[in-house]
Amino acid sequence: MPHSPALATAPLLSAYRGERPGRLPVWFMRQAGRSLPEYRELRVGTRMLDACLDPALAAEITLQPVRRHGVDAAILFSDIVVPLKLVGVDVEIVPGKGPVLAQPVRTAADVAALIAHAPGGATPEAFDAVAQAVRILVSELGTTPLIGFAGAPFTLAAYLVEGGPSKDQLAARTLMHADPQAWQRLMDWTAQLSSAFLLAQIGAGARAVQLFDSWAGSLSLADYERAALPASTAALAAARERVPTVHFGTGTGHLLAAMASAADVVGVDHRTPLAEAAASVPGVPLQGNIDPALLAAPWEVLEGHVRAVVESGRAAPAHVVNLGHGVPPTTDPDVLTRIVELVHTL
């Protein structure tokens, strides 16, 4: 029932459209994952990417926090490198380290080899496992919308060039300046890949999508606008004609206005007060920005913070409550449930 009227009026989707629904919607980035004992139990013996690519398992993991916390959205359990894996890039997720690529893409020849080997605008079949998980979820979720998910082209490119996580994305930023043509070809490829991955999820029933640009915060505004934003805009363009789109990164206070140009909603990290973000992107619905560090503070401290975030969010036309970054693995899940209960009274 991807177009059921009840789903269309879900608080999350109303807020993403810029309205103020009767109930303030809330969900948590990385709500499906290590903070939940039922997740840790389910993952025993299964590697991260295998879990993402097992439709029934990925669907079950996605549903766990929805059942437990009563959040206003499910977000597909996946990883930024999943589409890379699906088009044949040799990547694994190493526990405690993150994604590791067998062959970093450092030169124009590396970029050409990557593109020749793995089409960016992959056929929809490449993403079948993920589309199947989405279809299972849509039939299970009822009136709770599912948010689709992709890494932004810059973040994908940074993983490809660095060969894994990195502190300042130094090698990626070097390629950006040292060989702008090779960089552009790489960004065109990652933009097509992100776009196709989002469209596969939308086609299967995702009702909104979020583009995660984990590393964009390492760029100056000038570099971002010239060498990263055009690809994010391209990655979101077709999705945006069909569902609400959210654009998020951390350490991106200086990039918010640029990021807002590519999507309908902007996610804000804990460093930028929502009222300040609202002033820099007038008219744009905001998502965020409970400080994950506060999740481990006494409840009265956290409660005061959540109320302050909601109050600050009133400066925006619409607000979806979320964290300013992903749920830390050490989080007590009962605290998240309590936040949902609190937000729904505000």
Next chain:
Amino acid sequence: MPHSPALATAPLLSAYRGERPGRLPVWFMRQAGRSLPEYRELRVGTRMLDACLDPALAAEITLQPVRRHGVDAAILFSDIVVPLKLVGVDVEIVPGKGPVLAQPVRTAADVAALIAHAPGGATPEAFDAVAQAVRILVSELGTTPLIGFAGAPFTLAAYLVEGGPSKDQLAARTLMHADPQAWQRLMDWTAQLSSAFLLAQIGAGARAVQLFDSWAGSLSLADYERAALPASTAALAAARERVPTVHFGTGTGHLLAAMASAADVVGVDHRTPLAEAAASVPGVPLQGNIDPALLAAPWEVLEGHVRAVVESGRAAPAHVVNLGHGVPPTTDPDVLTRIVELVHTL
């Protein structure tokens, strides 16, 4: 000759005082270190902290880039955790990982135990090894000023609480909110330690000091002003009466005006154009901000960037050219020499 007239008119010190000297001064954060083959040779078989605490070795390492590049300043070869080590905190620097503390400081009781065990306002004798290195350097450096160095109280506290490097300083930021009294005691202690460490270097002949707040960029402006800046101000107060002081962190575009209130000069990372920084801290001399990612780009790309940085810096009353972050270990040192030559023609 700590007060020789030639040294007093050194371009670096003129610029730090807000003047425009005849020669545009330039030095590089982490100029002494792994980018230099003569450093790698000297360090064989010696652990990082042992090298920092061997006065003759630390002095020689400090001198290497001055001889090689002709930079306008030496910066004491040291590490942010050196003063912790010198007052008895059990810390080691693990290659490839960074500082690791035997016992993270997570609770009010941990803070009390730390303070009881190790006085923050340590006696000057505690820093003898470092003062000795400074004295050797002052006699060798002639008219090139030596910059002293300390980690900012927040960054020291973050290392103590996290037990090592961390991505978002989550545990430290939790303590800040969960137990503001314990946090305040910890910050008072680290502020005294940073202050005493800087004063020991100034007493031995350092002609300027830089406070490095590596992790401050993870804080919102409100948290920074409330829970970190007062300690940085205290750490710099006594030093500031005697020599020019520089305040630097990365990802601190949103904190520059606050940081400028504690020091004479503000260091700017590669994300914030100097002209923009100059507008947010009018009247303040700036230091920075060549993008380290460009050091590995073709010379004509790097040259254009260096010229643009110098041009942008003309918006400030005075400018000391530097990188926007430390020299990457993989940097070709000849490139740094070439930058010095170029800057001295501008």
